[in-house]
Amino acid sequence: MTGVAGRLRAAAAGVRLWWTPARLREEGETPDYRFSLANERTFLAWLRTALALVGGGFAVAQFLPDLHRGPRVALAVLLLAVGALCALRAVDHWARCERAMRRGEDLPVSRFPAVLALAIGAVAAVMVIAVAAGWADR
Amino acid sequence: MKRPGQPAVRDPGLQPERTRLAWRRTTLACAVVAVLAERPALYGTLYGRGSAPRIAAAVLVALALAGFLWVAHGRIRALAAPRPPVLRPRTAAAAVGCAVALAVFGVALVR
Numbered sequence: 001m002t003g004v005a006g007r008l009r010a011a012a013a014g015v016r017l018w019w020t021p022a023r024l025r026e027e028g029e030t031p032d033y034r035f036s037l038a039n040e041r042t043f044l045a046w047l048r049t050a051l052a053l054v055g056g057g058f059a060v061a062q063f064l065p066d067l068h069r070g071p072r073v074a075l076a077v078l079l080l081a082v083g084a085l086c087a088l089r090a091v092d093h094w095a096r097c098e099r100a101m102r103r104g105e106d107l108p109v110s111r112f113p114a115v116l117a118l119a120i121g122a123v124a125a126v127m128v129i130a131v132a133a134g135w136a137d138r
Numbered sequence: 139m140k141r142p143g144q145p146a147v148r149d150p151g152l153q154p155e156r157t158r159l160a161w162r163r164t165t166l167a168c169a170v171v172a173v174l175a176e177r178p179a180l181y182g183t184l185y186g187r188g189s190a191p192r193i194a195a196a197v198l199v200a201l202a203l204a205g206f207l208w209v210a211h212g213r214i215r216a217l218a219a220p221r222p223p224v225l226r227p228r229t230a231a232a233a234v235g236c237a238v239a240l241a242v243f244g245v246a247l248v249r
Contacts, residue, residue, distance in 0.1 A: 036224045037153045043230060044160040047237060051167040054241045058174035061248045076248045084241035091234040095227055 014092055028102030039097045046090035049116075053083030075123070082119065158217040164233075165210045171240050172203035178247065199243060206236035 057079035064072050089112055096108045179196035209232045216222055 030224070033221055033224070034151065034153045037157045037222070040225045040230075041157050041160045043225075044157075044164045047233060048164050048167045050234075050237055051164070051171050051240075054237065054244060055167070055171040055174050057241070057244050057248075058171065061244070062174070062178055073248050077245055080241045080244040080248075084238045087234045087237040087241070091227075091230045094225075094230055098224070 014095065027099060028104060031101040035101055036098065039094060039101065042097075043090050043094035046093070047087055050083045050087035050090060053079050053086060057083060078123070082116070086116065154217045154220070154222050157222075158214050161210045161214050161217070165207055168203060168206045168237065168240075171237075172199055175199040175240060175243060175247075195243065195247060199240065202236045202239045202243070205239075206233060209233050209236070 057076045060072060060079060061076040067075075093108065093110065093112075100107050176196055176199050179192050179199065209229055213225065213229055
């Protein structure tokens with residue numbers, strides 16, 4: 001129980017961190033500006049990944065008219081949802097990295113990249129099987 | 139900022155330039171997504187039959203793209219300095235908000 005409550009509290013503190021630059025600036029020392037810029041570029045790379053997933057969702061919805069409605073909508077919504085999650089996680093990770101650099105701590109580690117890679121691999125494998133087996137044909 | 143008659147302090151790793159180009163790439167990615175979202179609004183393949191929801195969808199997508207371009211442009215200008223200031227959390231959250239808004243429109247509009 002305390003684990004869940006503690007996680008929720010940590011998440012709320014993280015969200016507050018996005019909106020209050022003063023809070024971020026209060027902690028620790030300003031790192032070398034080049035490290036902050038590198039963190040910013042990593043954030044932007046994740047944001048582009050998120051946008052690519054969102055764009056993939058729009059593309060699936062529009063450009064697969066031969067696919068049945070059910071799988072088409074499911075795949076499009078899945079891609080859009082993962083894209084939104086990826087974008088939100090990008091800003092959260094950026095803020096936590098910035099704070100860790102200011103405090104001189106190790107950078108936060110995350111399972112998210114591995115989970116995302118496995119999910120995309122799984123979707124790709126299902127699509128290969130679907131095309132090979134002719135499920136997409138009407 | 140560079141002043142006339144004073145040599146500019148150049149970062150040997152071109153970090154501000156690289157970061158500026160990363161923002162530019164991201165605006166291009168956002169523009170592609172916005173075009174993919176505008177297409178069904180203009181041709182009416184996804185958004186129902188009435189014209190009012192289609193126009194509303196087209197305007198909202200355009201606003202999301204405009205918001206992202208505005209945020210990115212402000213940051214790109216700030217990065218023109220030899221020692222640019224740290225990205226503000228609000229700017230990062232606003233950019234992410236535009237991307238999430240596009241995803242939410244997509245979920246609302248898929249049929």
